[in-house]
Every structure is written in structure tokens, then in C-alpha cells.
Amino acid sequence: MKKISVDDLRIGMFVHEICGSWMDHPFWVSSFVISDRNDLITLQKSSIREVWIDPDKGRDTEPSAPVASPSLVPSLLMETIKEARAIKVATQKTSFEDELVLARGIHARSRGVIHSLLTEARMDIPVNLTTAQHLVEDICNSVLRNSEALISLLHAKTKKTYPYLHAVAVCALMIALGKQMGFDNNLLKRLGMAGLLLDIGKTLLPLSLLNKQARLTDEEFEMMKSHPLLGYHLLQNLGIDDEIILDVCAHHHERMDGKGYPDWLPEEKISIYANMGTCCDVYDAITSERSYKTGWALGQAIRKMAEWQEGQFNRTVFHAFVRTVGLYPSGTLVQLKSGRLAYVVEQHPGSLMTPKVKAFYSTRQNVFIEPLMLDLSKCGDTILNVEDPAKWNFKASHL
Numbered sequence: 299m300k301k302i303s304v305d306d307l308r309i310g311m312f313v314h315e316i317c318g319s320w321m322d323h324p325f326w327v328s329s330f331v332i333s334d335r336n337d338l339i340t341l342q343k344s345s346i347r348e349v350w351i352d353p354d355k356g357r358d359t360e361p362s363a364p365v366a367s368p369s370l371v372p373s374l375l376m377e378t379i380k381e382a383r384a385i386k387v388a389t390q391k392t393s394f395e396d397e398l399v400l401a402r403g404i405h406a407r408s409r410g411v412i413h414s415l416l417t418e419a420r421m422d423i424p425v426n427l428t429t430a431q432h433l434v435e436d437i438c439n440s441v442l443r444n445s446e447a448l449i450s451l452l453h454a455k456t457k458k459t460y461p462y463l464h465a466v467a468v469c470a471l472m473i474a475l476g477k478q479m480g481f482d483n484n485l486l487k488r489l490g491m492a493g494l495l496l497d498i499g500k501t502l503l504p505l506s507l508l509n510k511q512a513r514l515t516d517e518e519f520e521m522m523k524s525h526p527l528l529g530y531h532l533l534q535n536l537g538i539d540d541e542i543i544l545d546v547c548a549h550h551h552e553r554m555d556g557k558g559y560p561d562w563l564p565e566e567k568i569s570i571y572a573n574m575g576t577c578c579d580v581y582d583a584i585t586s587e588r589s590y591k592t593g594w595a596l597g598q599a600i601r602k603m604a605e606w607q608e609g610q611f612n613r614t615v616f617h618a619f620v621r622t623v624g625l626y627p628s629g630t631l632v633q634l635k636s637g638r639l640a641y642v643v644e645q646h647p648g649s650l651m652t653p654k655v656k657a658f659y660s661t662r663q664n665v666f667i668e669p670l671m672l673d674l675s676k677c678g679d680t681i682l683n684v685e686d687p688a689k690w691n692f693k694a695s696h697l
């Protein structure tokens with residue numbers, strides 16, 4: 299039996315006895331499992347300050363992970379981003395097509411690097427972080443030259459490559475989002491590393507759980523929910539002491555409405571970095587094909603996330619994220635007013651509605667046409683709607 303402060307109570311704990319008079323709290327019984335958030339808040343707001351919990355009958359207290367200090371966020375950053383909201387997409391130093399050549403090399407190398415990293419972590423042998431750091435540096439340089447080339451390549455994942463390429467994709471998205479938010483290079487690399495490692499705790503879960511084809515049972519889902527803290531402790535054991543990397547790992551499943559896990563942190567206690575991790579992680583997960591579902595079309599995913607933004611994402615972070623990937627992210631298949639089908643290849647710096655696209659198919663004649671680059675801000679054609687590539691049987695190789 300443990301006596302704890304009501305502030306340390308969590309959903310799932312078994313309250314054995316409430317310390318204080320029954321008149322000080324609204325519960326009819328004094329022994330019960332805290333099964334919902336309202337009960338937790340009621341108890342925390344009552345005049346009761348301490349309770350006895352029984353760890354054998356419910357969740358035990360865990361040392362929860364600290365949140366990265368807000369002082370790390372460059373001053374006035376949030377205000378600056380708010381003002382920049384209406385302005386533009388981060389500038390690109392090289393063209394999408396040129397960067398694609400270099401990005402293919404990084405893409406090819408990354409799978410092997412992450413595969414060894416995750417295997418070493420799973421087998422509990424010393425993890426070589428230097429190779430991972432070099433990879434993050436290369437990803438960072440690619441994204442700084444052109445934030446879309448590598449990310450568009452990383453959309454094409456199979457069920458088998460997902461666990462490796464998800465880490466690389468979240469890394470690249472974190473750096474691109476940080477670039478959009480105006481962070482310096484050093485911070486971008488730390489965020490990239492945080493993205494690369496945020497799901498590392500999953501390596502400690504059984505493969506049968508990770509590869510399960512069907513939906514998870516409640517019990518399995520509870521087990522899956524342990525990965526942020528497992529990852530946090532694993533990273534600490536590996537000697538990582540960067541508070542941003544640790545914070546993003548521990549808190550990338552917390553939510554603005556306080557319904558996240560593992561700590562049900564309220565909005566004001568979730569760092570901007572952890573929420574950047576949430577945004578990038580959710581986006582990549584819902585746009586990828588997984589063992590139990592097919593991925594969503596890119597343009598649809600960002601619209602779905604906009605519907606969820608209140609509960610899940612920090613508004614400023616989410617707006618910067620939309621500017622990063624675009625309303626029509628590169629790689630999105632769109633139908634143009636002219637009847638042509640095209641893939642989006644580059645965002646327009648001043649308008650999210652008029653990206654550059656590569657047209658390659660005529661829906662009027664139902665034939666492939668000679669690929670043609672179109673700048674929708676200049677050529678007079680416009681996007682009619684987002685199309686699902688699966689419906690047309692097109693592959694990302696048309697990029």
C-alpha cells in the first residue's frame with residue numbers, strides 16, 4: 299500500500315482509502331479504481347490531499363518523464379509564427395527535381411541504418427548512435443535545401459518497410475516543420491534525432507504485438523501505450539541526456555485535451571517539441587500502409603487532421619505543419635480542371651492553393667500523356683479535387 303498525493307493519481311490506479319472525512323469528497327465508497335478522467339479531476343479538486351493506493355490491484359506510480367523546458371523555445375517564437383501564418387512557405391534552395399537525386403541516396407541508406415539501430419536496441423547490445431547522427435545530419439541538409447523531395451519519397455512505404463521508414467519520415471518531417479518555424483540548425487538536428495527515436499520503445503514490445511494484422515484488443519492496446527516511457531528509459535540507458543529528445547519520446551502521444559498517454563498531461567504542460575512530434579507522427583502514420591489498414595491519400599490526411607486539431611494539436615504548431623506539407627502535399631494526386639491528372643511536386647511560396655504539378659494522364663482520353671510540369675500560379679489551370687491513387691492504380695514511381 300502506498301500513500302500518495304492526489305496530484306500523482308492517474309487513471310487505472312486503485313484507491314484503497316481516501317485520507318480525510320467522507321464529507322470532504324463526493325464518492326460513495328472509499329475503495330475504487332479510477333476509471334475516468336472526471337473522477338480524477340473531482341478528487342483532485344476536492345479538499346482531499348492524500349490517498350492510499352493499492353498497486354497490486356491497479357496501476358502503480360511511475361516516475362513520469364519531465365517536460366522540456368519552455369525556455370528552450372526561442373523567445374517570441376509563438377508570436378512570430380502567428381504573424382508569419384499568412385505569409386509564406388519556407389524558401390527552398392534547390393529545386394524539387396534536383397534534390398530528388400540526392401534524396402534517393404539518403405532514402406536508400408536510411409533503411410539499413412535504422413534497421414541496425416532498432417535491432418541493436420531490441421537485442422540489448424550497445425547502440426551505435428554516431429551512424430544515426432550522421433544520417434540525421436544528411437537528412438537535415440537535404441530538407442534545408444528542399445523540404446519536400448525526401449519527404450515525398452518517404453511516403454511510399456510497404457507494410458514491411460514501415461517500421462524503419464516511419465522513423466526516417468518523422469525525422470525529416472520534424473526538421474521541415476522546425477525549418478518552417480524558423481529554428482536554427484542546431485535545434486533542427488536535435489528535433490530530427492527526436493523524430494528518429496520517438497518510437498524506439500516499441501523495440502521492447504513483442505513482435506507478435508507489433509505485427510498483428512487485426513485490431514488490437516484493449517489489453518494489447520494498453521501494452522502498446524507503454525512504448526513512450528519504455529523508450530524514454532531506453533534512451534536514458536543509452537546515455538542520451540538531451541532533454542528535447544527525451545521529452546519528445548516520452549510525450550509524443552499526449553493530447554491537447556488531456557486524453558493522451560502516458561501522463562494525461564494538460565495542454566499547458568505539453569511542450570511545443572512534443573506536440574511537433576505528435577503532428578509529424580500522426581501524419582506519417584495515417585498516410586502509410588500498415589499491417590491492418592491502407593494509407594490515406596495525402597491531401598485527405600491533412601484535412602482529417604484539421605478536424606482533429608482542437609483535441610490533439612497545438613494550434614500554432616498545426617498551422618506551421620500545414621504550411622510545411624501544404625494543403626496539397628507534394629506527392630498528392632490531383633485532378634485538374636483541364637481533365638489532366640497530376641502529382642504535386644512543389645509548394646508555391648506564397649499560396650498553398652497553387653503548387654507546381656507534373657501532369658501525366660488525360661482523363662478525357664484515358665491515356666498517359668508526355669509528363670508536363672505546370673506552375674498552377676501561372677498557367678491558368680486549377681486543382682479540381684484530390685484523387686486516391688489506389689482508385690487509378692498509379693504508383694508513386696510516376697513522380
Ligand SMILES: [Fe+2]
Pocket residue numbers: 496497525550551579
Ligand atoms: Fe509512438
Ligand SMILES: [Fe+2]
Pocket residue numbers: 464497579583
Ligand atoms: Fe509512431
